[in-house]
Amino acid sequence: MRLPKQSAILPLLALCAGDLEGAQWNVDHERSKLGFIASYDGVGFETVFRRFTASIRFDAQHTGDALFDVRVDVDSVDSNSADRDDGMRGEEWFSTARFPSADFVSTAVRQTGASMFQLDGRLTIKGVTRDVTLPFFWNQDRDRARMQANTVLRRTDYAIGTGEWATDPIIGFDVEVFVELHLLAETSR
Amino acid sequence: MSLRNSDQSWGTVAKTLHWFIAVMILGMFVLGWAAVNYPMSPLKLRLFIWHKTLGISLLALVLFRIAWRLANPTPVPPSGMRRWERPLARASHVLLYVVMLAMPLSGWVIHSAANFPLKLYGLVLLPSIAPADKALQTQAELVHLTLFWIFVALLLLHVGAALHHHFVYRDDTLTRMLPARSKAAGGTRA
C-alpha cells in the first residue's frame, strides 16, 4: 500500500520543483531585442528600445499559470538617428516626458501549435490601454528559451502621431512590433 | 544649329544644361530654405524629400554636364576681355562646377549621417555614403550652409560679369549663351 502512494507523490513533487525552478525567466538583454519597424515615406526603419524589464513566468505544460509583465522605457527609443529619436520623444509622438513607460500585462496564454502560443493582454502606450492578442513562438532547451513575437499595431490607436500626423500617411499608420527575447531560467539559490 | 559646341559657339546641349541647371539650383535654394524653416509637419518632410530628390538628380545632371564639357570644344573667350579677366573667368567657372558638385554631395552626407531613408521618386532607395552620426551630421550641415553662401557670392559675380559683358563691353558673351542665338549658332560676333 505504501509503494503506490509514494510513486504518486514523487512525480508530483518533481513537477512542483520543476515549476518553481523552470517557469520563471530572466531576460538576457545582450541578445534580446524589442522594438518596431515603422515607415517614413514608404521606407521601413527599425527602432529598438534600449531599456525594458520583463517578468516572465511560463511553462509550456502549464500555460494557465503563465504571466508576462513587460515594461518598456520609451525614452530609450533608438532608431539610429538622433534627430528622429528626439522627434519620437516629442509631444505628438510618444510624449515620453508625460508617458515614460509602455506596459504590457498578460491576461491569458494558450497553446496554438507545436511551438506556437497566443498571449492575450493589455498594452498601454502613451496612456492608452488596449486589449491585444500576440501570437508567439517559444523554443526551449532546458534552462534556456527563446521567445519571438511579431504583430502589427496601428499607431493611431495609441495616439502616436497627433495633429496632422494622425491623418497623413508620410509616417505609415501600420507599425510592425517585434519582440525577440533570449531567456534564462531563474535558478533558485 | 548644333548639339555640340564649336570653338565659337555653345551648342544646344550645353545651353540647355546651363539654363535648366540654373533654374533648378535657384529652385533648390528656395526648397532648402523652406524645408529648414518650415515648422515640423508632414509638409516639412515632403519639402526635404523633394529637396533631396531634386538635389541628387542635379548631381547626376552636373556630372553629365562636366562630361559633355570635356568632350566638346569650349568657345573661345570674347576678344574684348582684359588680360586679367580671363583667368578670373576661368577660375570662377571651375569654382561653379566645384560647388555644383560639393553642394549635393554635402547634402547627401547630411542625409546619410542623419540616417533618414529616401526613395528617389518613390522608386530607388538612395544608398548611404556616411555612417549614422550626429556630430558628422552637424558638421556636414555647416559645410552645406557655407557652400550655399559661397555659391551665392559666386553667382553674384557670375551674373554681374555676364551683365557687364553685355551692357558695358557690349560683346556677345551673354547672347551666345542664350537659346535664341542657337538658330544662328556659330555665326557672327557682335
Ligand code: HEM
Ligand atoms: C545643388 C544642390 C543643392 C543645393 C543648392 C542645396 C541647397 C540647400 C540650402 C540653401 C539649404 C538651406 C540651408 C540652411 O538654411 O541651413 C539646404 C539644406 C539642406 N539640404 Fe540641401 N541643397 C542641395 C542638395 C542637397 C542634397 C542632394 C541633399 C540630400 C540628399 C540635401 C540635403 C539638405 C538637408 C538635409 C538640409 C538641411 C540642413 C540643416 O538642417 O541645416 N541638399 N540645402
Ligand code: HEM
Ligand atoms: C545657378 C545659376 C548658374 C550657374 C550654376 C551657372 C554656371 C555656369 C558655368 C559653370 C559656366 C561656364 C560654362 C563652361 O565654361 O563650361 C557658365 C557660363 C555662362 N553663364 Fe552661367 N550659371 C548660372 C546662371 C547664369 C545666369 C543667371 C546668367 C546670366 C545672367 C549666366 C550667364 C552665363 C554666360 C553668359 C555664360 C557663358 C560664359 C562664356 O561664354 O564663357 N549664368 N555658367
